[in-house]
Amino acid sequence: MALSERDKVSGHMTTGHEWNGIKELNTPVPRVVYIFLISATIFSVTWTILMPSWPGINDYFRGLLGADQQAEVRQSVAEGVAERSSWTDAIVDEDFTTIRADPSLMQTVRETGKMLFAENCAACHGAEGLGNPGFPNIIQAPTMWGDDPATIMETIRVGINSAHDETRYGQMLAFGRDQMLPLSDVDRVVTYVQTLSDPAIATADNAEDIGEGATIFADNCAACHGETGTGMQETGAPNLTDQYWIYGGDRSSIRHTVYYGRQGLMPTWEGRLTPAYIKLLALYVADLRTAAK
């Protein structure tokens, strides 16, 4: 075993151990380490005395400050609700016209609505509400179910094809798949539907198809989409004559719709958002719709 020797750089002795050339100094633990250790320990022990900490058999030490995380959460949630009630009460109590005439309340609607919309609705309807494939543009497009604030609020509350007992049902039937129409008729009515929003589709060559398509439409589709294809709020069938499409207005998308049917799902928000927030969102959407006109 090697002997202790003095290290020239530090002036300390080595321990005398050596491992493949590695030696160790016998330097005492620097005082600062003890000071550090003691102060950290004092801090930590004090903390455990103040806060809920050491466990016993059936219970734990509650801490001198009587802190309780759960109670704090409940309290701050209650405080938040109380603070917001200055305007949520007004939203719940006043009618739509009064609220929309109140600039300061509408200011809150716009501010809070923007956040609520981004948090709950934007994933489907897009950040600005302008829609995504499969999810309607609810700001600019004519609505399927009606666009006065009360109707929008009802749509948000119960949803469409949702799990809510009172849900709105909107079903586009699968005319091709369920063999309600022969394939050739599907193609004809699709061509006809195309002409509703884009008259340029009509040419001399497909005049006959379009004519027959119109008949097929009158027989099969008008009941829901209306005689002229402008949609009906009773059935929630959309307007087919405008430039707004949920699933796409090109031929293959329309054909897919008519062949396989569609059943978009708009979730119900009752129970997930408070009545005040649902109403606020309806106001927010209605407000954006007015602004977009």
Next chain:
Amino acid sequence: MIADLTRAERTWAMIIVGGLTVIGLAMAVGGRNDLLGVHGWMVMIVGLAGFAMMIRQFDAPEPDPERLQHYYDAPTRAGIILTLIWAVIGMFVGLWVATLLAFPDLTFDAAWASFGRLRPVHTSGVIFGFGGNALIATSYHVLQRTTRARLPDQISPWFVLLGYNLFCVIAASGYMMGLTQSKEYAEPEWYADIWLTIVWVVYFSIYIRTLMRRKEPHIYVANWYYMAFILVVAMLHIINNLAVPISLGSAKSYSLFSGVQDAMTQWWYGHNAVAFFLTSGFLGMMYYYLPKRAGRPIFSYRLSIISFWGITFMYMWAGSHHLHYTALPQWVQTLGMAFSVVLLVPSWASAGNALMTLNGAWHKVRDDAVLRFMALAVIFYGLTTLEGSFMAIQAVNSLSHYTDWTIGHVHAGALGWVAMIVFGSLYALVPTMWKRPKLYSAKLVEVHFWLALSGTLIYVFAMWNSGVTQGLMWRTYSESGALTYSFIDSLVAMHPYYIARAIGGLLFLLGAIVASYNIGMTIRSPIAETSDDAGQDLPAQPALQAGE
């Protein structure tokens, strides 16, 4: 590898790979209607390949008994190469998932390429693949040099190294197929866990059996750390993975724990995986290669002792700081925070011990990029542990938790500490292991150093900024008492930071590639003239008799 085994040992090795083949077959048959079957086939192919190799070389001449007078370094050499392979794979996947966060569409619409599946491939790839192989490879080396005893037998070191890598491959391929227990850093399913347990027990036995035959009167600090790493990881692994498979023919299992107990067990595991895998193990590495390279004695033996026991004792209780402000009872949170604060003392004592060791060698740190890697690693270790204790304080945690700050913290440790100490140690180790006079290129080490440092800094600063921004955005209220920012707003704000992070990761990956090239070229360079037992090492004590 096989030529070094005696006939009897070759027979044993054949029994082992044969057994593996049978297990693989059983898994393939039992799990034929399940993804377990795919893993069965993989295990079987590995077993068969091993078997074929054994048969081909079975009749090779008996090895020279003289070899038992030297250290057993072949497993270390293989481990070094595996470390580098995993480094490049793991970091590449890391870059990939970082890019996915900035550009989420890059999944090619394939399930295996989704973020949720690739992320654990990255974390397991770098922690277990890269870090674990580095630990195994260096621990064999350090263990033999500091005990002056050869590893206890010829098969078990290979069994551990290769068995461990089989575990890593099963884990990573399982994630891509969607197999996971959903426990962070403990994702592999029950059969992989059982396999790792076996490998790990053998690993520990290698350590014990070598230490029992040591020729040095004392056990060097590095070995305490390596042993703590092996022992505690075994305990954590076994307890956190207690689970019941739904059937022996299925990969799916259910944890024995549920609810908040499950969360607490998981983070007791997760935190101590950081402690004993990513800290203790690499401290062991540091305690050997840093003083060796610096040519300086350890600053203080006494400091080594108190920081070792401080770290080992204190870490155990700190896991609950991962669950502040959750369903976990508050008293457990308080204790987690209290222990985390005191933990800073032994952490800094270790870092200080290492930095003071460099006194008298700072000129070497300046001139030698290899030593500079190690010195920088220690500095990052100190910074990260400070940050860790800070983040464990509840008030800080309420801002930092669930944000990218955590990711920044982890990578300050993973890139700055773990990866740097590994690369520094490998650079120091490679020439001796392959008996080359020096590394192929000192300049490339320098290039790697600056790539690694700038990559780490870009990464960490990006995540700090993004984390704090996120945390603040989530808690900003408007005058009317509603949140000011939506979650999506915070994502939009993160986008530039995510791009910066990917750039930082890219630099770090490039560094790892440069290192692999440099080490590969070193291995291919001509052998050193002096061919005594690994350069400047003290020789293994020749008193190694069979049956000792």
